Amino acid sequence: xxxxxxxxxxxxxxxxxxxxxxxxxxxxxxxxxxxxxxxxxxxxxxxxxxxxxxxxxxxxxxxxxxxxxxxxxxxxxxxxxxxxxxxxxxxxxxxxxxxxxxxxxxxxxxxxxxxxxxxxxxxxxxxxxxxxxxxxxxxxxxxxxxxxxxxxxxxxxxxxxxxxxxxxxxxxxxxxxxxxxxxxxxxxxxxx
Amino acid sequence: xxxxxxxxxxxxxxxxxxxxxxxxxxxxxxxxxxxxxxxxxxxxxxxxxxxxxxxxxxxxxxxxxxxxxxxxxxxxxxxxxxxxxxxxxxxxxxxxxxxxxxxxxxxxxxxxxxxxxxxxxxxxxxxxxxxxxxxxxxxxxxxxxxxxxxxxxxxxxxxxxxxxxxxxxxxxxxxxxxxxxxxxxxxxxxxxxxxxxxxxxxxxxxxxxxxxxxxxxxxxxxxxxxxxxxxxxxxxxxxxxxxxxxxxxxxxxxxxxxxxxxxxxxxxxxxxxxxxxxxxxxxxxxxxxxxxxxxxxxxxxxxxxxxxxxxxxxxxxxxxxxxxxxxxxxxxx
Numbered sequence: 001x002x003x004x005x006x007x008x009x010x011x012x013x014x015x016x017x018x019x020x021x022x023x024x025x026x027x028x029x030x031x032x033x034x035x036x037x038x039x040x041x042x043x044x045x046x047x048x049x050x051x052x053x054x055x056x057x058x059x060x061x062x063x064x065x066x067x068x069x070x071x072x073x074x075x076x077x078x079x080x081x082x083x084x085x086x087x088x089x090x091x092x093x094x095x096x097x098x099x100x101x102x103x104x105x106x107x108x109x110x111x112x113x114x115x116x117x118x119x120x121x122x123x124x125x126x127x128x129x130x131x132x133x134x135x136x137x138x139x140x141x142x143x144x145x146x147x148x149x150x151x152x153x154x155x156x157x158x159x160x161x162x163x164x165x166x167x168x169x170x171x172x173x174x175x176x177x178x179x180x181x182x183x184x185x186x187x188x189x190x191x192x
Numbered sequence: 193x194x195x196x197x198x199x200x201x202x203x204x205x206x207x208x209x210x211x212x213x214x215x216x217x218x219x220x221x222x223x224x225x226x227x228x229x230x231x232x233x234x235x236x237x238x239x240x241x242x243x244x245x246x247x248x249x250x251x252x253x254x255x256x257x258x259x260x261x262x263x264x265x266x267x268x269x270x271x272x273x274x275x276x277x278x279x280x281x282x283x284x285x286x287x288x289x290x291x292x293x294x295x296x297x298x299x300x301x302x303x304x305x306x307x308x309x310x311x312x313x314x315x316x317x318x319x320x321x322x323x324x325x326x327x328x329x330x331x332x333x334x335x336x337x338x339x340x341x342x343x344x345x346x347x348x349x350x351x352x353x354x355x356x357x358x359x360x361x362x363x364x365x366x367x368x369x370x371x372x373x374x375x376x377x378x379x380x381x382x383x384x385x386x387x388x389x390x391x392x393x394x395x396x397x398x399x400x401x402x403x404x405x406x407x408x409x410x411x412x413x414x415x416x417x418x419x420x421x422x423x424x425x426x427x428x429x430x431x432x433x434x435x436x437x438x439x440x441x442x443x444x445x446x447x448x449x450x451x452x453x454x455x456x457x458x459x460x461x462x463x464x465x466x467x468x469x470x471x472x473x474x475x476x477x478x479x480x481x482x483x484x485x486x487x488x489x490x491x492x493x494x495x496x497x498x499x500x501x502x503x504x505x506x507x508x509x510x511x512x513x514x515x516x517x518x519x520x521x522x523x524x525x
Contacts, residue, residue, distance in 0.1 A: 012238075012380050015331030019381060022236065026247045030267045040243035043376060144481035144492050145501060153490065153503045155280050155293055156409065156444060157466040158273075160457050162310045163228045164352060164364040165505050167250065167263065168377050170273045171239035172486045174265040175246035177284065 009039050151177065217322035217338045218315060223359035224352065225313035229259055231358050234392065235331075235382035236266075241375045241486045248377075253388040260393040270397035283395050289403045290395075293444075296410045310439075310464045312340070312352075319343055319435040319460055328353055330362040331379045340462070345369040346433035346510045347463045348487065358384060366487045369507045374487040407446045409455075427454060427469045427500075431517035433510055435460035458514065465504035465514055473499040482508060491515040 008025050011017040017025065029035050143150060154173060158166055234251040247266035252259065258277055265271040270285040282291040315322060325337035335353040342349050349371075353363035362382065366375040428438070440457035451471040458465045478499055483490040490503040491511040495518065502515035 013378070015329075015333075015380055017380065022380065026236070026266050029245070029247060036245050037243065039238070039245040040240055043238070043240045043243075043245065043378070143483045144479050145483050145490065145499075146477065149477075149501075150483055150485060150490060150503075151282070151291070152407075153466065153468055153501060154485070154488065155273075155282060155291065156455055156468070157457075157464070157503050158275065158280060159295070160310055160440070160459065160464040160466060161505055162312055162462055162464075163225070164312075164350070164361045164377070165366070166275075167237075167261070167361075168239065168364060168366065168375050169486075169488060169505065170261075170263040170275070171237065171246070171248040171250075171377055172241060172375065173282075174248060174263050174271050174273055175239055175267065176486075177271065177282075 013042055217324050220336050220338055220354050221312040224354050225311050227359040231360055232388050233382055233384045235379050238378045251392045253393045262393045292406045294408050296408055310459045310462055316461050331381055335362055347506055407444055409442055409444045425520050425522050427518055428521050429514045429517050430519050431513055463506050465502050465506055467518055468501045470499045
């Protein structure tokens with residue numbers, strides 16, 4: 001992956017990418033699953049660096065940090081500032097990230113985490129497994145009823161979502177309409 | 193400009209600053225609710241779920257107090273959802289089909305005493321706790337950040353980044369009962385305009401050859417075919433999480449189907465669950481279990497040859513509790 005693409009993805013999340021470059025990047029995103037996965041991880045990092053520390057109610061920060069960092073280059077010595085998403089990601093983009101960075105971020109976040117989630121020891125953090133997956137990630141969409149029926153229900157229920165939720169659900173529907181080829185993750189389940 | 197005018201201007205600026213600083217989270221959420229009906233805009237947003245990002249275009253147009261929104265996929269040209277107060281349209285170009293749902297008497301629904309649409313204005317603080325977080329900057333705009341945290345595990349939490357000038361949500365996160373982000377939308381660019389053409393909220397591709405599946409939704413209580421002399425049979429959830437109440441009961445007729453589908457909407461004022469009750473469903477579709485579509489959960493069960501499904505942007509335990517408690521109850525005539 002080129003450095004330029006990563007920088008563009010970072011700028012996109014910051015709202016700093018020029019409009020004329022956005023369209024080109026979006027086309028690349030649609031074609032390239034790897035780019036989309038990277039963008040997804042950057043989004044997670046946004047949560048860790050900005051969202052979660054500001055909102056102490058969010059749990060499992062330490063685990064999600066490890067997961068997000070696992071997918072980025074793990075051998076850099078660069079330190080990551082904890083108060084700037086843009087700077088942090090650009091730093092990661094440029095040179096990867098060191099285990100010490102993870103520790104720094106974790107310590108910083110743990111000071112305001114109110115839950116009792118145990119924080120991994122430093123030694124544990126330095127041996128992050130490459131096979132670690134993001135705990136927050138669900139296996140995907142799954143269906144007991146037919147996709148067509150679920151689509152019908154979502155359309156009917158749509159007006160009863162609060163406005164931002166409606167926009168979120170509609171965005172997901174047009175991207176992964178149940179029953180269309182874009183919905184890649186249907187999994188049968190008989191019970192929860 | 194005279195000195196007097198300069199002083200007055202300075203005082204007004206200072207006063208506005210003090211007033212804005214004094215605004216609490218509910219004030220901002222009320223502003224956002226108003227902006228939904230007042231502010232036109234278009235932009236690009238990223239939808240993130242389970243680490244996967246999709247790009248979506250949104251046009252939100254206000255005309256005479258009526259909001260119409262078109263959400264368009266960036267990946268599939270022409271795949272879009274268009275909503276206005278009277279109609280919802282899903283355009284599916286790969287299937288060359290359009291799914292249209294007309295809301296009969298849509299404009300009157302606002303008058304119904306049952307009908308309190310879920311929203312962020314006047315959040316019930318016995319159920320959700322509100323907090324202001326650190327201000328942030330999204331898509332070149334300063335934002336106020338609000339956290340909405342439920343007091344129990346029967347509903348989701350939210351975080352909203354509201355444009356300080358327009359009160360439009362530029363970033364929105366759905367937070368699970370475990371405190372993890374389930375879904376996020378994030379504007380990468382947004383343009384406010386009072387002059388968005390009507391064509392920009394119309395279908396973006398020609399649909400002459402598309403098949404049209406049209407259903408009509410009515411707010412009148414459905415008449416059950418098995419109505420007995422003892423009274424009208426109505427379905428009802430008998431167990432609900434605290435704060436949830438029945439807000440809407442309506443029926444949906446689909447061409448070719450003898451039995452209208454009944455929809456009961458339960459809401460705590462912010463979150464909502466629809467219970468769909470269908471008769472005449474093929475036997476092989478009568479199943480029990482969970483369906484999940486990102487943050488939306490649906491739990492399906494059967495009773496007396498009816499398919500009962502509770503659907504909502506709520507945790508699994510909530511849709512499961514409600515679906516399994518649905519019973520046919522007879523009301524006196």
